[in-house]
Amino acid sequence: MGTMDGHEIPSKRTLCHSRGSCPGRDGLRKRRGRLHRTKRVGATFHPLIYNACMNMKRGLVLGFAFFLAACQPAPPPVVRIIDNDNVITLQTDEIVPSTILSQAGFTLNPKDRLLLNGLPVSESQPITIYPTILQIRRAANVLIITPEGQQAIQTSAFTVGEALAQAGMDIRENDEIEPPADSPITNPTTIKYIPSRELTINVDGKVVRVQSSAQTIGEALAEAGIPLLGLDYSLPSGDEALPSNGQIKVVRVSESVLLAQKPIPFESELIASADVPLDQTQILSPGENGLNVQRIRIRYEDGQEVSRLTEDETMVRPPKTRTLAYGTKVEIKTAVVDGVEIKYWRAVQMYATSYSPCRLGTDNCGSTTASGKPLKKGSVALRTSWYLSMKGQPLFIPGYGYGSVDDACGGCVGRPWIDLGYSDSDYEAWHWWVTVYFLTPVPQNIIYVLE
Numbered sequence: 001m002g003t004m005d006g007h008e009i010p011s012k013r014t015l016c017h018s019r020g021s022c023p024g025r026d027g028l029r030k031r032r033g034r035l036h037r038t039k040r041v042g043a044t045f046h047p048l049i050y051n052a053c054m055n056m057k058r059g060l061v062l063g064f065a066f067f068l069a070a071c072q073p074a075p076p077p078v079v080r081i082i083d084n085d086n087v088i089t090l091q092t093d094e095i096v097p098s099t100i101l102s103q104a105g106f107t108l109n110p111k112d113r114l115l116l117n118g119l120p121v122s123e124s125q126p127i128t129i130y131p132t133i134l135q136i137r138r139a140a141n142v143l144i145i146t147p148e149g150q151q152a153i154q155t156s157a158f159t160v161g162e163a164l165a166q167a168g169m170d171i172r173e174n175d176e177i178e179p180p181a182d183s184p185i186t187n188p189t190t191i192k193y194i195p196s197r198e199l200t201i202n203v204d205g206k207v208v209r210v211q212s213s214a215q216t217i218g219e220a221l222a223e224a225g226i227p228l229l230g231l232d233y234s235l236p237s238g239d240e241a242l243p244s245n246g247q248i249k250v251v252r253v254s255e256s257v258l259l260a261q262k263p264i265p266f267e268s269e270l271i272a273s274a275d276v277p278l279d280q281t282q283i284l285s286p287g288e289n290g291l292n293v294q295r296i297r298i299r300y301e302d303g304q305e306v307s308r309l310t311e312d313e314t315m316v317r318p319p320k321t322r323t324l325a326y327g328t329k330v331e332i333k334t335a336v337v338d339g340v341e342i343k344y345w346r347a348v349q350m351y352a353t354s355y356s357p358c359r360l361g362t363d364n365c366g367s368t369t370a371s372g373k374p375l376k377k378g379s380v381a382l383r384t385s386w387y388l389s390m391k392g393q394p395l396f397i398p399g400y401g402y403g404s405v406d407d408a409c410g411g412c413v414g415r416p417w418i419d420l421g422y423s424d425s426d427y428e429a430w431h432w433w434v435t436v437y438f439l440t441p442v443p444q445n446i447i448y449v450l451e
Contacts, residue, residue: 079127081106083136097134098123111139113156140187144169147194157185164193172196174223176213197242201226203250205302216241217248226250231299254300264290266319272448276327278346279450287322290315326449330442337437342396346438348450350416352397354430355381356423361411369407369421379421381407389447394439400430416450 076091081104094100097114101107101123108114114123115135139154142163157163161181164171171181176194196211203226214220218238221227228238231253236243266287276282295312298305332345357367357375367375371391380395380403381387387408395403400420409419420430 077130077132079132079134081134081136084138095126095128096124097121097127100127100134101136106136108136109139111154111156113137113139138187140185140189142167142185142188143190145190145192155185159184160189160191163189164191169193169195172211174211174213197246199224199242199246199248201248201250204252212242214242217243221248221250231255251301252303256298256300258296258298260294260296262292262294262313264292264315264317264319266290266322268322268324270324270326270449272328273325274328276325277329277331278327278446278448279348280327282325282327284323284325285320288320290319291317328446328448330446332440332442335437337396337398338401340396342437343440344396344437345440345442348416348436348438349433350418350436352400352418352420352430352432352434352436354420354422354428356421356427358424359427371406373406375407375421376423377401377421377426378403379406380404381409381412381419381421383412383417384408384410386447386450389445390443393443396437396439397434399434 076093079090079092079100081088081090081101083106088104090100090104092100092103094103097116098108101114108123113136114121115137116125116127117129117133118135137156137158139156142153142155142157144151144153144164144167151167153163153167155163155166157166159181160177160179160183161171163185164177164181171177172195174196176192176196178192179189194213196213199210199212199220201208201210201221201224208224208226210220210224212220212223214223216238217234217236217240218228220242221234221238228234228250233251233253235249235251266289268287270281271284273282293314293316294310295314297309297311299307299309330345332343333347334341334343336342355361355375358365360366369375369379369381370387371379373379378401380397382390382405387405390405393405395405397403397418397420403420407419407421409417412419418434418436422428
């Protein structure tokens with residue numbers, strides 16, 4: 001082993017055994033499983049040059065290998081096909097979905113839907129996206145029940161809402177949908193669909209418009225946040241179906257209870273008293289009103305009182321009866337009236353009118369009194385009840401003179417009333433109050449209280 005420029009130079013044998021081959025004709029070549037040596041006279045090699053040669057040969061070998069690999073044909077793309085629970089994987093050079101499905105033995109029905117990687121795709125649209133998943137959404141049998149009837153459809157929709165839209169239903173927020181709109185479609189599926197309607201609600205002095213698919217007015221009001229509370233009611237009634245004209249009125253009802261005092265009038269009783277002069281009365285006990293307390297329920301509709309109902313009435317103080325003594329004491333008196341001295345036992349203020357045979361208040365004339373006597377001056381008439389008790393009693397009337405109770409006056413009611421008789425020839429009109437004196441003798445039957 002020698003040196004060059006201060007570096008140690010290995011022998012040719014050392015180089016060949018350490019690297020496996022030698023550059024130039026002095027290198028070692030492998031032939032028939034043996035190493036063959038060659039000589040180059042007068043030349044020696046540096047180790048760096050030797051390594052460069054070896055690396056270049058290796059690079060050529062690797063590049064040739066990659067070239068051969070690139071020239072090999074690429075395998076077909078992989079397509080995954082999902083048909084409900086049936087999943088297969090297929091390698092194919094086809095790019096049209098219908099052809100790929102045909103290769104895999106799948107057939108699309110008219111109502112089926114095809115999805116490419118989860119998005120709708122036409123069966124004739126070429127595939128440009130890999131990896132590829134083709135999903136077949138088979139059409140399901142769906143029965144839609146509405147207030148107008150039933151509708152059977154086939155649809156590949158994923159949700160109830162999508163199926164209704166495909167059936168031409170204009171879905172709104174307050175429509176009644178059962179199952180809910182986001183429920184998945186299975187085969188078969190029955191959908192109950194009640195479209196909402198516009199309602200106009202008059203309540204609390206306002207007009208509220210809402211959409212509702214409720215079955216009754218009460219349910220619609222509750223959905224709209226206008227429930228019927230307590231005694232409230234609606235027109236039409238809350239248990240009725242939604243009105244065809246959509247008009248609803250809500251009447252707010254409230255009640256209050258009032259305790260009211262109600263006086264109880266006292267009664268009066270009359271008792272005869274021989275100590276009290278005739279036609280006079282004397283109070284023996286004054287009497288006192290009683291008191292009831294009423295429980296009254298007052299009903300208001302939209303703030304206006306509409307009724308009062310007395311629910312209970314309790315007597316808290318009973319009335320006390322007034323006792324009056326009417327006089328039965330008859331006293332005969334003497335007086336001079338119109339220059340005539342008379343004796344009388346009763347004097348009564350009466351309203352006086354007059355009549356004659358042809359002034360009876362009828363179309364006919366009559367000259368006979370109830371007693372059978374002819375009608376003339378001196379015959380007087382009293383109300384029927386008085387006439388029956390006082391028939392024939394003598395009287396004296398200032399401005400008229402003596403008279404006798406000979407006739408009954410059917411219209412002389414409501415007050416003490418006397419009708420003075422005349423003939424047609426000497427008739428005088430009377431329309432004023434007068435004192436009537438009842439002359440002696442005192443009759444056996446006396447009306448002590450003139451009513």
